[in-house]
Amino acid sequence: MSRIVVVGIDGLDWPVLEPLLDELPVMREIGRKGHAGEMPSVFPPDSIPSWVSIFTGYDPSEHGVLDSIDYFKKGIKRFAVDTGAFRGKTFWDLAGERGKKVIVVNPLLAYPPWDVNGVMASGPVFISGEAMATPKSLAGELELPPLGGIVDFPEKGELTAFARKSHEETLRTVEFTVKLMESRDWDLVFVSILTLDRIFHFFWRYHDTGDPTHPRSGRHAGVIREFHKLLDDCIGMLQRSAGDDTIFMILSDHGHGMRPPSYFNLNQLLLEHGLLESRIKGPKFLHPRYLVDRAKNFTLETLHRLDMEDLAYRIAHILPWTRKLKKGDFLTEPTENLATASEFGGNNPFGGIAVSRKRCSSMGLEYEELRDRIIALLLGTSEKNGEPVFLWAKRREELFSGPHTDKFPDILYEMRPEYGTNWSLHVPLVTRNPRHRKISGGHRKDSVMIVGPLHHWRIDTRHLSPLNIASTIVHLLTERTPDGHDPAGTVKNRCSFLVRD
Numbered sequence: 001m002s003r004i005v006v007v008g009i010d011g012l013d014w015p016v017l018e019p020l021l022d023e024l025p026v027m028r029e030i031g032r033k034g035h036a037g038e039m040p041s042v043f044p045p046d047s048i049p050s051w052v053s054i055f056t057g058y059d060p061s062e063h064g065v066l067d068s069i070d071y072f073k074k075g076i077k078r079f080a081v082d083t084g085a086f087r088g089k090t091f092w093d094l095a096g097e098r099g100k101k102v103i104v105v106n107p108l109l110a111y112p113p114w115d116v117n118g119v120m121a122s123g124p125v126f127i128s129g130e131a132m133a134t135p136k137s138l139a140g141e142l143e144l145p146p147l148g149g150i151v152d153f154p155e156k157g158e159l160t161a162f163a164r165k166s167h168e169e170t171l172r173t174v175e176f177t178v179k180l181m182e183s184r185d186w187d188l189v190f191v192s193i194l195t196l197d198r199i200f201h202f203f204w205r206y207h208d209t210g211d212p213t214h215p216r217s218g219r220h221a222g223v224i225r226e227f228h229k230l231l232d233d234c235i236g237m238l239q240r241s242a243g244d245d246t247i248f249m250i251l252s253d254h255g256h257g258m259r260p261p262s263y264f265n266l267n268q269l270l271l272e273h274g275l276l277e278s279r280i281k282g283p284k285f286l287h288p289r290y291l292v293d294r295a296k297n298f299t300l301e302t303l304h305r306l307d308m309e310d311l312a313y314r315i316a317h318i319l320p321w322t323r324k325l326k327k328g329d330f331l332t333e334p335t336e337n338l339a340t341a342s343e344f345g346g347n348n349p350f351g352g353i354a355v356s357r358k359r360c361s362s363m364g365l366e367y368e369e370l371r372d373r374i375i376a377l378l379l380g381t382s383e384k385n386g387e388p389v390f391l392w393a394k395r396r397e398e399l400f401s402g403p404h405t406d407k408f409p410d411i412l413y414e415m416r417p418e419y420g421t422n423w424s425l426h427v428p429l430v431t432r433n434p435r436h437r438k439i440s441g442g443h444r445k446d447s448v449m450i451v452g453p454l455h456h457w458r459i460d461t462r463h464l465s466p467l468n469i470a471s472t473i474v475h476l477l478t479e480r481t482p483d484g485h486d487p488a489g490t491v492k493n494r495c496s497f498l499v500r501d
């Protein structure tokens with residue numbers, strides 16, 4: 001029987017990691033004795049749906065947890081996610097039910113922790129509330145580190161302190177895990193490190209010389225690289241505690257790259273094709289909503305040019321109708337539209353379009369025909385140089401078949417990586433993202449899987465998928481083939497990507 005340590009690193013990205021491997025001896029060795037490379041993520045490649053898929057083996061339409069974290073929404077203090085979709089159904093629950101002892105530290109969203117066959121410690125997402133652990137006696141025995149997805153929003157002058165704090169938090173989480181490993185029996189350890197994602201979001205432009213806002217000064221240039229070295233040291237600490245022979249699985253929920261420097265104003269495209277109605281009728285320069293929207297865009301643009309986006313960010317929060325301004329319904333009323341760009345993917349290259357069945361039937365149009373027409377419109381949209389903007393666009397049912405499929409917008413798409421969805425109206429189709437300096441890193445659709453040493457196992461890369469991680473872990477721990485493994489009675493065809501030699 002194997003013992004396994006699973007290290008989840010939010011946002012770990014293969015194209016960033018691979019060139020650094022010479023300086024990361026622990027990860028390099030684990031990969032050399034096993035496998036290291038890219039793994040596809042789920043759609044949308046956001047932390048919340050992706051981690052829940054990794055925990056359970058359900059795809060996002062099967063678990064239905066599609067929330068995303070918007071770093072620009074500063075006012076939101078509490079982020080309530082219904083953990084009922086995965087509580088008791090995760091790979092550590094399945095392992096525990098099969099008699100395996102587990103140590104689980106810091107799984108995203110899995111808060112408050114529940115009873116497991118071993119210990120589980122987690123923290124809240126989005127608030128710096130209290131970390132908690134089960135069994136409750138653990139908190140008296142060991143001091144809990146800060147856990148959860150605590151979101152800071154550092155200004156430029158605070159970045160150095162922010163990196164230091166992320167560094168310390170990471171170390172404390174791993175040291176706490178090591179203490180647990182050394183004080184009790186275990187078969188499975190799962191620890192999540194959520195700090196790299198934030199480092200990428202705020203430090204990307206300092207790392208990437210190809211970023212249009214990369215500073216020539218070299219300021220903060222080494223932060224991302226140093227953070228990878230810290231992660232490697234952390235995995236080394238876990239490995240010394242576990243022993244060289246223990247199988248390590250290092251994985252991420254999505255990758256990271258440059259956040260799109262350009263906006264594609266999708267509602268503007270829908271407006272131009274008669275699919276969306278603007279609230280602005282008649283001469284637009286007489287319309288207060290139009291003027292407020294223009295003022296906001298102009299202010300953000302100007303401050304971006306002057307490298308003063310911290311001020312831009314504060315001003316964006318003072319302007320009237322702030323909440324609404326960010327939202328797509330400021331200049332349009334979605335219930336009046338045939339089609340409206342959804343906010344579900346944020347300012348990212350992936351997203352969706354909501355199509356109103358009600359509006360279709362009141363206008364005597366056929367819903368499916370309209371979806372086809374919109375998909376054709378997206379696929380036919382190109383830049384001035386003739387390059388298509390959209391890599392693909394599909395009906396949601398082409399990607400998903402789970403019971404929560406209708407939580408997705410009617411049409412799903414992915415644009416080229418330089419474009420992020422935006423909702424402004426009465427603007428050109430492509431505009432500059434004026435907040436790129438503030439958050440320059442964004443999610444990339446591929447994630448990472450490093451697993452080793454594999455001993456008498458080998459990897460079947462055809463089945464390498466976040467949806468097969470839960471099955472693979474149970475398979476490794478119990479040697480029982482998980483074919484047809486079906487934790488909730490709804491998930492089909494999950495299998496192990498590790499098989500006996």
Ligand SMILES: [Zn+2]
Pocket residue numbers: 010011046047048197253254
């Ligand atoms: Zn993430």
